[in-house]
């Protein structure tokens with residue numbers, strides 16, 4: 001940058017000496033410009049980041065300083081895919097204002113970044129919380145105590161395994177069954193928007209699973225989470241939130257107000273509350289967060305629990321139910337894991353075993369394909385100590401304090417890993433069936449819908465069980481007319497999964513649901 005300015009000045013001086021530009025005006029202008037150039041050079045020295053030759057290659061934006069920032073805001077997660085398509089770099093350094101950002105595209109380097117102890121997600125959790133949850137500096141100071149985030153990590157990951165996980169799954173699945181069983185044999189339900197219909201059923205089930213009998217989440221309060229979801233990143237930036245995102249601020253206030261009495265009454269200590277909710281609250285209480293404030297701080301949990309689960313459910317559901325041949329194959333597999341018994345009162349009981357369904361090849365392939373195609377998360381880490389990561393393309397120095405990102409879509413939609421058509425929105429469950437050892441090897445590290453390393457999403461098995469539960473009972477026991485697959489928009493910033501954009505392909509969101517012929521008398525339940 002500085003050298004190109006100097007070069008420009010030198011060329012002008014040469015032109016003056018040569019007499020090729022001897023006008024007095026030019027000389028005057030140049031004299032006046034010299035101090036300005038000097039200031040620019042000085043500013044450049046202090047404002048522009050420096051690069052070590054061992055760092056990833058630098059990719060300068062067309063518009064200096066702010067070019068990459070503008071592209072990121074405009075293109076969202078699509079920015080990483082575009083950059084990779086144009087440059088095909090395994091990793092690069094993007095100068096931004098007076099800082100820089102590393103962007104990784106190689107699966108091996110992404111895996112290394114996720115596993116590295118010197119790269120951390122924790123600073124983002126804390127910084128995000130301040131704006132997104134409306135916390136005070138006091139709260140963030142408490143969270144920043146050495147070792148606290150490691151304790152949170154331990155609680156999060158140990159509480160979503162074994163019996164705690166099973167209990168959560170069972171509660172959620174029972175709630176889903178209740179909603180479907182309520183659809184009578186003689187009625188048909190007209191649904192205006194299939195995404196919203198699924199969203200409302202699943203949100204309630206997840207809240208029930210997390211908060212137990214004292215679950216505070218009303219329909220209204222759940223709707224507020226979805227209003228918040230759309231604008232959470234504006235809040236996270238923490239600049240004039242009431243002005244820039246008043247709807248999200250109001251939604252957050254409403255949701256946090258609903259949570260407050262739950263925490264003030266210490267319902268989180270109850271046995272029927274999910275261990276992740278209980279464990280986090282106790283940990284936070286122990287470092288000095290009051291019960292009154294826990295409802296505010298813990299608002300992050302219901303949000304992360306539904307914001308990616310439900311879009312994943314929607315894409316799995318719509319891609320299967322809109323294709324009769326796929327629906328038929330999925331139905332066969334579900335039937336195989338379902339027991340039907342008389343209830344002694346003239347009705348039948350249908351029990352779907354979700355753990356067995358999780359092993360069925362075609363159903364799993366459809367779920368995987370939906371996750372591959374529609375998950376476009378952006379991975380984030382901060383370099384805590386200078387560190388080196390490497391792959392076959394070379395070794396790269398990552399310097400302390402720099403942020404690192406990767407776009408999941410760059411890997412998930414790369415035909416080099418997933419075969420022809422993988423870079424278009426072509427849903428092909430066949431990609432997941434009969435995969436050769438060679439293909440398996442090529443795909444290693446290229447499927448990362450849940451992130452990885454010590455921050456690997458702890459909710460992935462819960463989400464899978466609930467999503468399979470709802471779709472499997474629907475597939476076997478109900479007829480759904482009019483299901484279409486819409487176009488999609490990038491995920492909202494801070495979330496992982498693309499959102500439906502009905503208007504893009506003129507698709508209709510409305511569907512009609514009725515009991516399937518021959519299955520009208522079945523009451524559904526799940527084993528997990």
Ligand code: HEM
Nearest residue numbers: 304305308309312377449450451452455456457459463496
């Ligand atoms: C299909 C559904 C889901 C998807 C696609 C998803 C995706 C993700 C991703 C990409 C991350 C970041 C991981 C990283 O940076 O390495 C994450 C983290 C997390 N997710 Fe999920 N998630 C889902 C469901 C859930 C559910 C149901 C819960 C809770 C009930 C949950 C709780 C969390 C938590 C607490 C973290 C932070 C983990 C940490 O910092 O160690 N997620 N998730």
